[in-house]
Amino acid sequence: xxxxxxxxxxxxxxxxQNVTLSCEQNLNHDAMYWYRQDPxxxxxxxxxxxxxxxxxxxxxxxxxxVSREKKESFPLTVTSAQKNPTAFYLCASRFGTIQxxxxxxxxxxx
Amino acid sequence: xxxTTQPPSMDCAEGRAANLPCNHSTISGNEYVYWYRQIHSxxxxxxxxxxxxxxxxxxxxxIITEDRKSSTLILPHATLRDTAVYYCIVRVVKGAGGTSYxxxxxxxxxxxxxxx
Numbered sequence: 304x305x306x307x308x309x310x311x312x313x314x315x316x317x318x319x320q321n322v323t324l325s326c327e328q329n330l331n332h333d334a335m336y337w338y339r340q341d342p343x344x345x346x347x348x349x350x351x352x353x354x355x356x357x358x359x360x361x362x363x364x365x366x367x368x369v370s371r372e373k374k375e376s377f378p379l380t381v382t383s384a385q386k387n388p389t390a391f392y393l394c395a396s397r398f399g400t401i402q403x404x405x406x407x408x409x410x411x412x413x
Numbered sequence: 414x415x416x417t418t419q420p421p422s423m424d425c426a427e428g429r430a431a432n433l434p435c436n437h438s439t440i441s442g443n444e445y446v447y448w449y450r451q452i453h454s455x456x457x458x459x460x461x462x463x464x465x466x467x468x469x470x471x472x473x474x475x476i477i478t479e480d481r482k483s484s485t486l487i488l489p490h491a492t493l494r495d496t497a498v499y500y501c502i503v504r505v506v507k508g509a510g511g512t513s514y515x516x517x518x519x520x521x522x523x524x525x526x527x528x529x
Contacts, residue, residue, distance in 0.1 A: 307456075338517075345500075345519035346457070392455050395517075400445070402517055404456030 306330065309394050309405035315413050316381065316388060324379045324408045326394035334397040335377040339390045340365060340407075346393065352377055381410065388412060417501045419483040422524040423494075435501030438482040444505050446477060448486045449519070450497040457500065457519070460486065464510050491527045498522040 307328045316322045328335065334353050340348040348361030352371040366385025371377055381388045391409050395402040418436040425431040437446065447462040457518075461468055461475045468475045474487040488495055500522040 309456075345521065346517060348517075393455075395456075400462070401447075401459050403459065407456050408512070409454075 305364045307394060307396055307403060307405035309408050311394075311408060312406070314408055316410060317413050319383045321382050322388075322410070324376065324381070324392055324394075324410070326377045326379065326405060327349055327375055328377075328396045330396055330398065330403065331373060331374070332396035332398050332403075333374070335371070336395040336397070336402065337361075337367075337369065337377070337379045338393045341390050341392060348394075349379065417503055417520055419499075419501055419520065421521065422526070425488075425491045425525060425527050426496070427479045427527055427529050428490055429492060431491040431495065431525055431527070433486040433488075433501075433525060434483065435486070437501070437503045440481050440503050441505070444503050445503065446475065446481075446484050447502040447517075448473070448475065448499065449502065450495075450499045450525075451522075452494075452497040457517075460499075469509050487528045491525075493527050493529065496525060496527045498524050 309327045336351045337349040338345050339349055347363050349363055349367050350358055350361050350369045352358040355371055355374050358369050358371050366382055368380045388410055389412050391407050393407045394405045445462050445464050448460040449457040451457045461470055461473050463475045463477055465477055477484045500519045
């Protein structure tokens, strides 16, 4: 099945710890995105990548980092500098003007 | 991108048509109307989009008024699985070849509840 796979579904972070959220797609899409969603809120853009080995900051990039070494993969690291990381994280890829989303990762702080 | 206004919630009986309105009175000539939905604790799902003509696909129909200041998403035969938050998004399609690199800005959306 073609699609976007995010893992893990649930993740817990300890104080001062970096954690990495995985996003893999087999749709052969060039562009990929990371969004954050807080309860009852819309999506906010963290980072996006238009092509391999290139990525740009979104609206709320502080405390996050990404890499795009392969077309299929766009992992997001939530660093210890992100003081309020508890949220629902969504990865998307784009074909034409349409973005397709993964099932999300729910991150909580222990 | 133009701002949109949607009712916070709507109800619909199973098997009936669900008509979800969206106002976008400040829409520009080069802005498209997109609809996504998000079922609880899942990622958003693309439904349909259009510029000025009415559009239909296997999921829904999109009716855009002639002045383009409002639109309606129609789910012709709503089922319980259509219960979700529905987002209307208006955005410019930028770049060469009509591709877009921009973010999606989701507002509060409409919570559609389909009842048995």
